[in-house]
Amino acid sequence: MPAPVPNHPFVTRSSRGRLIEGAxxxxxxxxxxxxxxxxxxxxxxxxxxxxxxxxxxxxxxxxVPFLTQAPETLYVFEHEGQKxxxxxxxxxxxxxxxxxxxKAAGQPAPQxxxxxxxxxxxxxxxxxxxxxxLVVGSMSIALILGVASAIYLNEYAKDTPGxxxxxxxxxxxxxxPSIVFGLFGFGLFVIFLDWNVxxxxxxxxxxFMVLPVVITASEEALKAVPKGFREGSxxxxxTKWQTIRKNVLPYALPGILTSSILGIARVAGETAPxxxxxxxxxxxxxxxxxxxxxxxxxxxxxxxxxxxxxVSSKIPQNEYTARVQYGTAFVFLFIVAVIALSSILLxxxxxxxxxx
Amino acid sequence: xxxxxxxxxxxxxxxxxRTRILGLSLDQCIQAFFGxxxxxxxxxxxxxxxxxxxxxxxxxxxxxxxxxIYRQSGMxxxxxxxxxxxxxxxxxxxxYDIRLRALQHLTGPGGxxxxxxxxxxxxxxxxxxxxxxxxxxxRGFVSDYGEVxxxxxxxFIENQDFAEAKRQYLAAGMVAEAEAITVAPIDFKxxxxxxxxxxxxxxxxxxxxxxxxxxxVQQLPALPTPELQHRLxxxxxxxxxxxxxxxxxxxxxxxxxxxxxxPATQAFTAFIFGRxxxxxxxxxxxxxxxxxxxxxxxxxxxxxxxxxxxxxxAAIYVNQFASRRxxxxxxxTIEFISAIPSVVLGFxxxxxxxxxxxxxxxxxxxxxxxxxxxxxxxxxxxxGCLLALIAVPTIFTLAExxxxxxxxxxxxxxxxxxAxxxxxxxRIIVPASLSGIISAVLLGLGRVIGETMVVLLCAGNRIxxxxxxxxxxxxxxxxxxxxxIIAQEMGEVVRGSIHYRALFVVGxxxxxxxxxxxxxxxKIVRRxxxxxx
Numbered sequence: 001m002p003a004p005v006p007n008h009p010f011v012t013r014s015s016r017g018r019l020i021e022g023a024x025x026x027x028x029x030x031x032x033x034x035x036x037x038x039x040x041x042x043x044x045x046x047x048x049x050x051x052x053x054x055x056x057x058x059x060x061x062x063x064v065p066f067l068t069q070a071p072e073t074l075y076v077f078e079h080e081g082q083k084x085x086x087x088x089x090x091x092x093x094x095x096x097x098x099x100x101x102x103k104a105a106g107q108p109a110p111q112x113x114x115x116x117x118x119x120x121x122x123x124x125x126x127x128x129x130x131x132x133x134l135v136v137g138s139m140s141i142a143l144i145l146g147v148a149s150a151i152y153l154n155e156y157a158k159d160t161p162g163x164x165x166x167x168x169x170x171x172x173x174x175x176x177p178s179i180v181f182g183l184f185g186f187g188l189f190v191i192f193l194d195w196n197v198x199x200x201x202x203x204x205x206x207x208f209m210v211l212p213v214v215i216t217a218s219e220e221a222l223k224a225v226p227k228g229f230r231e232g233s234x235x236x237x238x239t240k241w242q243t244i245r246k247n248v249l250p251y252a253l254p255g256i257l258t259s260s261i262l263g264i265a266r267v268a269g270e271t272a273p274x275x276x277x278x279x280x281x282x283x284x285x286x287x288x289x290x291x292x293x294x295x296x297x298x299x300x301x302x303x304x305x306x307x308x309x310x311v312s313s314k315i316p317q318n319e320y321t322a323r324v325q326y327g328t329a330f331v332f333l334f335i336v337a338v339i340a341l342s343s344i345l346l347x348x349x350x351x352x353x354x355x356x
Numbered sequence: 357x358x359x360x361x362x363x364x365x366x367x368x369x370x371x372x373x374r375t376r377i378l379g380l381s382l383d384q385c386i387q388a389f390f391g392x393x394x395x396x397x398x399x400x401x402x403x404x405x406x407x408x409x410x411x412x413x414x415x416x417x418x419x420x421x422x423x424x425i426y427r428q429s430g431m432x433x434x435x436x437x438x439x440x441x442x443x444x445x446x447x448x449x450x451x452y453d454i455r456l457r458a459l460q461h462l463t464g465p466g467g468x469x470x471x472x473x474x475x476x477x478x479x480x481x482x483x484x485x486x487x488x489x490x491x492x493x494x495r496g497f498v499s500d501y502g503e504v505x506x507x508x509x510x511x512f513i514e515n516q517d518f519a520e521a522k523r524q525y526l527a528a529g530m531v532a533e534a535e536a537i538t539v540a541p542i543d544f545k546x547x548x549x550x551x552x553x554x555x556x557x558x559x560x561x562x563x564x565x566x567x568x569x570x571x572x573v574q575q576l577p578a579l580p581t582p583e584l585q586h587r588l589x590x591x592x593x594x595x596x597x598x599x600x601x602x603x604x605x606x607x608x609x610x611x612x613x614x615x616x617x618x619p620a621t622q623a624f625t626a627f628i629f630g631r632x633x634x635x636x637x638x639x640x641x642x643x644x645x646x647x648x649x650x651x652x653x654x655x656x657x658x659x660x661x662x663x664x665x666x667x668x669x670a671a672i673y674v675n676q677f678a679s680r681r682x683x684x685x686x687x688x689t690i691e692f693i694s695a696i697p698s699v700v701l702g703f704x705x706x707x708x709x710x711x712x713x714x715x716x717x718x719x720x721x722x723x724x725x726x727x728x729x730x731x732x733x734x735x736x737x738x739x740g741c742l743l744a745l746i747a748v749p750t751i752f753t754l755a756e757x758x759x760x761x762x763x764x765x766x767x768x769x770x771x772x773x774x775a776x777x778x779x780x781x782x783r784i785i786v787p788a789s790l791s792g793i794i795s796a797v798l799l800g801l802g803r804v805i806g807e808t809m810v811v812l813l814c815a816g817n818r819i820x821x822x823x824x825x826x827x828x829x830x831x832x833x834x835x836x837x838x839x840x841i842i843a844q845e846m847g848e849v850v851r852g853s854i855h856y857r858a859l860f861v862v863g864x865x866x867x868x869x870x871x872x873x874x875x876x877x878x879k880i881v882r883r884x885x886x887x888x889x
Contacts, residue, residue: 021778031669039693148393156387169397175874177806179839183863187407208400241386269697272808305699312703340695344688
C-alpha cells in the first residue's frame with residue numbers, strides 16, 4: 001500500500017506554476033550574476049594585463065619609471081642581430097654611441113631601420129599630475145557651490161516657485177550629456193572669456209558637470225541630521241546661522257564628504273568635457289614649471305583619461321604599444337577604483353555609526 | 357567725596373545692535389549668500405542654452421548661403437546627372453553581385469573549372485558589358501560640366517576671401533593695399549548658361565541611355581539556379597524602372613533655374629532631414645543629422661535591449677529573492693561597475709571585446725544569427741554591448757529603488773489571497789512600481805545616448821545610414837553618433853566656420869533630446885506615483 005498522500009490545503013505540490021517560478025528565479029539570478037561577471041571581466045582583463053606594466057618581479061616591485069617619467073616615442077629596431085626597443089632619449093644616445101664606435105673602427109656609420117610608436121615608451125607622470133590637479137580644483141569649486149546650495153535648499157528654502165525652478169534645474173543638469181558640457185565650456189570659457197585651453201576652463205566645466213551630484217549628496221546628508229538638533233539649538237536662542245554652523249554642519253559633514261567622493265570618481269573619469277577645455281595631447285613641461293604664477297591657471301595639462309583615448313585610438317594595437325595602453329588604463333582604473341571603493345565603504349561605515 | 361563711576365551695565369545679547377548690511381540683518385545676508393549659490397544650477401543651465409545657441413545659431417544662415425551657392429554655381433544641375441550615373445552604378449553593382457554568385461555556384465563543390473564556368477557565363481558577361489557601356493556618355497558630361505561648376509564655386513569663394521581681406525585692410529586704414537585688391541564679380545547667369553546650354557546634349561544622352569538600358573535587359577540569359585534567375589528578373593525590373601525615370605529627370609533639368617531663391621526653412625530642413633553628413637569634400641558639403649541620429653538611436657537600442665532585461669531582472673532578483681548577504685555583495689559591486697570610466701570601457705572594446713565578438717560571430721554554430729559573421733571589428737554591436745554595461749547600473753539602482761518603495765502591505769495582501777510568489781511579483785509589485793521602472797529605463801537611455809567615449813572608440817565611426825534593407829544585419833555595421841562626431845571633429849575645425857557651427861547645432865539637438873528624456877522620466881514618476889492608503 002502506498003504512503004497516504006497528505007490531504008490538506010497547504011501541502012506543497014509540484015505543479016507547472018512552481019516549475020515556472022523556479023525557472024524565472026534562476027533566470028533572474030543568472031542575469032544578475034551575468035552583469036557582475038561582465039563587469040569583473042573588464043576589471044580583471046585590465047588589472048591582469050596592466051599589472052604586468054606597473055608591477056615587476058624585483059625590488060621595488062613597482063615600475064617606478066613608468067609612474068615618474070614623461071611619455072616618449074618608442075623605437076623598435078634590429079641591431080647586430082638583436083631586437084631592441086628604446087625610448088626616444090635612449091635611442092639617440094645609443095645611435096650616437098654606435099656611430100662613434102663605428103667611426104673609431106673606421107667603418108661607415110650604422111644604419112638603423114626603425115619602427116616608431118609615439119607615446120609608447122617612458123611613463124605617464126604628467127598625466128597623473130594633470131588628473132590630480134583637475135580633480136582637486138574642480139571638486140573644490142563644486143563642493144563650495146554644491147554645499148552652499150544644499151544648505152540653502154534644505155535649511156532656508158520654502159516651497160516657492162523659485163525654489164522649485166532651482167530643483168528642476170538641478171534635476172535637468174544631471175541629465176545633460178558630458179559632451180554638451182564640453183561644448184559649453186569651450187564656448188564660454190575657452191572662446192568667450194578667452195581663457196584658451198586651460199586648467200581653469202577645465203575646472204569650471206567639470207565642476208558644473210558634477211554639481212548636481214554634490215548638491216543631491218549634500219542635501220541627503222543634511223536631511224539625515226534630525227530636526228531635534230536644530231530645534232534644540234534655536235530654542236536656546238541661537239540664530240539660524242549659529243544653529244547650522246554648530247549643530248547641523250558638523251554632523252552632516254562626514255556624509256557630505258563621503259557621498260561627494262563618488263562625484264570625484266565621476267570627475268576623474270570623464271573625458272569628453274576636458275577634450276576641448278583643458279587637455280593637451282602632449283606637453284613637455286610639468287604644470288609647475290611656469291614663469292608667472294598666473295600662468296599656472298591658464299595652461300593646459302595632460303590628463304589620464306584623455307591619454308587613454310589618445311593611446312587607444314591614435315596608435316596601432318600591437319605588442320609594443322600594449323604596454324603603455326594597458327599600463328595607463330590600469331593606473332587610471334586603480335585610482336578611480338580606490339576613490340569609488342573608499343566612498344562605498346565609508347558610507348556603509350557611516351550608516352552604521354550615525355543612527356539617531 | 358567722589359562719586360564712584362557707575363558700574364558698567366551688563367551686556368545682554370538682546371541689546372546688541374544688529375549689524376545691518378544694505379538693510380539686511382546678518383542672518384538675512386547669510387541666507388542670501390546661500391541662495392545665490394543655489395541659483396548656480398539655474399544660471400549654468402541658462403548659460404549652456406545661451407552659449408550653445410550663440411555659437412550654433414549662425415549655422416542656419418551659413419547653411420542657406422551654402423545651399424544658395426550650390427544652386428547658383430550649377431552644381432545642383434549637374435547633380436541630377438551625377439545621380440543618374442550613381443543609380444546606374446548601383447545597378448551595375450547588383451549585376452556584378454549576381455555574376456559573382458553564379459560563378460560561385462558553378463565552381464562550387466563538384467562543379468566546373470574556372471575557365472569553363474566563365475565560358476558558361478558568357479551571355480551574362482555580354483549583358484554586363486553592354487549595360488555598363490550605356491552610361492559612358494553621361495559619365496563624360498558629369499566630369500566635364502562638374503568641373504565647370506566647381507570652378508564657378510571656387511571663384512565665388514575666392515571672391516569672398518578677397519572681399520574679406522579688402523574689408524580688413526580698410527578697417528586697418530591701409531587704403532593702398534585695399535585698392536590693390538580687385539574683386540571681379542561673377543555673372544552667375546552667364547557662367548551657368550555654359551552648363552545649361554548643353555541641355556540638348558544631355559537630353560540626347562539621356563534618351564540614348566534610356567533606350568539602351570531598356571533594350572539591353574529585353575533578353576535575359578539563362579542562369580543555373582532559379583534563385584539567381586529570380587535575382588536577374590528583379591534586376592530587369594529595376595533597370596526598367598530606372599530607364600523610365602530618366603524622362604522625369606530630364607524634365608527636372610529643363611525646368612531648373614539658377615536663380616530660384618533658397619527659402620530660409622530649407623537651411624533648417626536640410627539639416628534635420630539631410631541624409632548626408634559630408635565635410636571637406638571637393639564637391640559640396642552636406643550637414644544632415646539623420647545618419648548621426650540614426651546611429652545614436654541604433655547604438656542605444658542595442659544597449660537598451662541588453663540592459664533592460666538584465667538591469668530589471670537583477671533589480672527584481674535582488675529586491676525580491678536574494679538573501680541579505682547576497683544583497684550586500686551584489687549592490688556595491690554593481691555600484692562599483694558604474695564607476696568604471698567610460699574611456700576605459702572604450703579601450704576594453706578596442707583591445708578585447710571587438711576581436712572577441714568578431715571571433716564569436718565567425719563560429720559555425722552561430723551562423724543563424726542575422727548579420728553573423730561580420731568583418732568589422734568596431735561596429736554598433738560592440739559599442740552597444742559596452743553601453744549596456746554603462747546603462748545596467750543606472751537602470752538597476754533606480755528600478756531597485758522603485759521596487760523598494762512598494763509598500764509591504766501590497767505584497768502581504770497578495771500572499772494572503774493565495775497568490776504565488778511569481779504572481780505577486782508580476783501582477784502586484786512590478787505594476788505598482790512600473791512608473792519608477794519606466795523612468796529608470798528612460799534615464800538609462802539618457803545616459804546611453806549622451807555617452808561619448810565608448811561610441812567614439814568602438815562604434816566604427818562610419819558616417820552612413822545603416823542599410824536596413826537587409827534586416828537585422830544593420831546592427832553589426834559601423835555607425836557614427838551625434839556625441840562621437842562632436843568629439844571627433846571639434847578639435848579640427850576652424851572656429852566660426854559652418855562646420856564648427858554645425859557641430860554646435862548637433863550639440864543643441866543632443867541637449868534637447870537629453871532634456872526631453874529627463875522631462876519624460878520625471879513626468880512619468882510624478883503622474884503615476886502610487887497612492888498608499
